[in-house]
Amino acid sequence: MSELTMLGMPGVKEVRTPSRVGKTYFLRTFGCQMNEHDSERIAGLLESDGMLPVGDAGAADVVVLNTCTIRENADTRLYGYLGSLKRAKDENPNMRIVVGGCSAQKERDLIRERAGWVDVVFGTHNVHRVVDLLDHADEWGAITEIWNETVSVGDVPSGLPVHRESDHSAWVTITIGCNNSCTFCIVPIVRGREISRRPGDVIREVESLARSGVKEVTLLGQNVNSYGRDLDLNGRSPIFADLLRRVGEVEGIERIRYTSPHPKDFREDVAYAMAETPAVCEQIHFPLQSGSDRILAAMHRGYTAERFLAKLEMMRGIVPDLASSTDIIVGFPGETDEDFEGTLEVVEAARFDSAFMFQFSPRPGTPAATMDGQVPADVVQERFDRLVELQNRITLENNELRVGRVEEVMVEGPSKRDPEVATTRSRGNRIVHVPGRFDAGNTFHAEIRRAAPHYLEGVVTTPSAS
Numbered sequence: 040m041s042e043l044t045m046l047g048m049p050g051v052k053e054v055r056t057p058s059r060v061g062k063t064y065f066l067r068t069f070g071c072q073m074n075e076h077d078s079e080r081i082a083g084l085l086e087s088d089g090m091l092p093v094g095d096a097g098a099a100d101v102v103v104l105n106t107c108t109i110r111e112n113a114d115t116r117l118y119g120y121l122g123s124l125k126r127a128k129d130e131n132p133n134m135r136i137v138v139g140g141c142s143a144q145k146e147r148d149l150i151r152e153r154a155g156w157v158d159v160v161f162g163t164h165n166v167h168r169v170v171d172l173l174d175h176a177d178e179w180g181a182i183t184e185i186w187n188e189t190v191s192v193g194d195v196p197s198g199l200p201v202h203r204e205s206d207h208s209a210w211v212t213i214t215i216g217c218n219n220s221c222t223f224c225i226v227p228i229v230r231g232r233e234i235s236r237r238p239g240d241v242i243r244e245v246e247s248l249a250r251s252g253v254k255e256v257t258l259l260g261q262n263v264n265s266y267g268r269d270l271d272l273n274g275r276s277p278i279f280a281d282l283l284r285r286v287g288e289v290e291g292i293e294r295i296r297y298t299s300p301h302p303k304d305f306r307e308d309v310a311y312a313m314a315e316t317p318a319v320c321e322q323i324h325f326p327l328q329s330g331s332d333r334i335l336a337a338m339h340r341g342y343t344a345e346r347f348l349a350k351l352e353m354m355r356g357i358v359p360d361l362a363s364s365t366d367i368i369v370g371f372p373g374e375t376d377e378d379f380e381g382t383l384e385v386v387e388a389a390r391f392d393s394a395f396m397f398q399f400s401p402r403p404g405t406p407a408a409t410m411d412g413q414v415p416a417d418v419v420q421e422r423f424d425r426l427v428e429l430q431n432r433i434t435l436e437n438n439e440l441r442v443g444r445v446e447e448v449m450v451e452g453p454s455k456r457d458p459e460v461a462t463t464r465s466r467g468n469r470i471v472h473v474p475g476r477f478d479a480g481n482t483f484h485a486e487i488r489r490a491a492p493h494y495l496e497g498v499v500t501t502p503s504a505s
């Protein structure tokens with residue numbers, strides 16, 4: 040029987056024997072990339088403890104819900120789901136139900152008050168403890184363990200076993216938490232102050248990923264541009280631009296992406312690092328949120344529309360052929376028709392390649408939830424539809440400009456609609472469908488033949504060496 044080595048805590052090497060060999064787990068993830076990445080770690084830990092994944096919660100010995108609290112109805116959905124799990128647990132009293140993630144962090148003891156059949160509740164900084172907490176539940180009964188404010192840099196889970204969804208592509212956390220105070224956002228409340236991982240730890244993880252066959256990494260943080268400010272390495276704080284360059288030196292890593300930068304903190308040095316590091320893709324996710332200065336101020340975003348556009352222009356001047364995407368919230372409290380027209384003007388000027396567009400949803404616990412001037416739902420819907428229509432037009436126009444170009448693409452796998460067609464991704468993060476069967480992670484060049492609103496079609500021109 041193999042041993043599991045856990046390196047969750049600095050200087051602590053705990054060796055344990057897998058104790059749940061042959062048992063099964065079901066893991067459901069709600070929310071963002073950060074949660075998906077945490078779920079990969081949770082799956083890796085459970086599998087290192089001998090467990091196997093199953094696709095049916097009712098058939099699992101352990102059910103883990105990695106929760107999100109960003110949307111208004113997230114809690115309602117969580118308790119609805121927990122209600123259905125109660126019936127499964129009534130039939131199988133040995134089933135263990137585990138709730139982690141942002142709702143667990145925020146709701147703390149409330150979850151087990153409202154759903155007494157839950158065995159383990161753990162917070163966003165306790166991912167590395169999931170197997171220990173299951174052991175505790177087996178031996179002593181239900182447990183809630185939430186991080187406390189004494190968490191430090193060394194507590195950022197690293198070196199944990201990870202079960203990745205992709206063999207060629209991986210996320211790498213560089214910071215957790217956020218020091219900003221955007222008034223619509225629950226993240227600072229549930230994930231706490233920003234904590235950066237040491238550059239050496241990040242590089243070691245990327246090197247280990249490269250050795251295991253990973254070719255593409257996405258560096259993850261709520262605000263990557265403030266990376267390192269909380270660290271002191273020989274009297275100097277590391278900066279994100281240097282980290283990008285160092286990750287770019289790791290042999291075997293062909294593509295580097297990152298998310299998310301913050302417009303107020305983005306500086307030229309990062310753009311130069313992108314341009315001068317061949318593995319860093321010419322792509323940026325640059326969250327606008329609103330095109331109205333009044334609303335941006337109410338959101339506490341720390342920039343104006345003019346400043347946002349100036350930074351985008353700066354980046355485009357330094358990084359040739361830069362692709363861009365953004366986030367936009369429609370119907371923030373107090374948003375007038377004039378404010379919304381401002382957003383449309385900025386979107387028209389920015390010409391993003393794609394956008395994640397949201398209707399404002401008040402999150403209890405955030406300042407925006409209780410602000411005056413909540414916008415009626417029908418007005419929000421009408422504005423949202425106009426914004427989607429505009430962005431769809433721009434996305435299609437941008438895609439049409441790619442026709443006839445040759446792009447380097449990396450294979451994700453067979454297309455869902457046709458196994459004889461591969462779904463690939465360009466360096467600019469555009470989906471390109473290419474006829475043929477190719478291994479995931481393979482890269483080659485494709486000539487773009489057709490543009491659709493949300494994807495491109497191409498044909499292979501140059502098979503790659505990889």
Ligand code: SF4
Pocket residue numbers: 217218219220221224225226227261262301
């Ligand atoms: S930068 Fe703002 S939106 Fe992003 S995580 Fe921090 S508080 Fe939330």
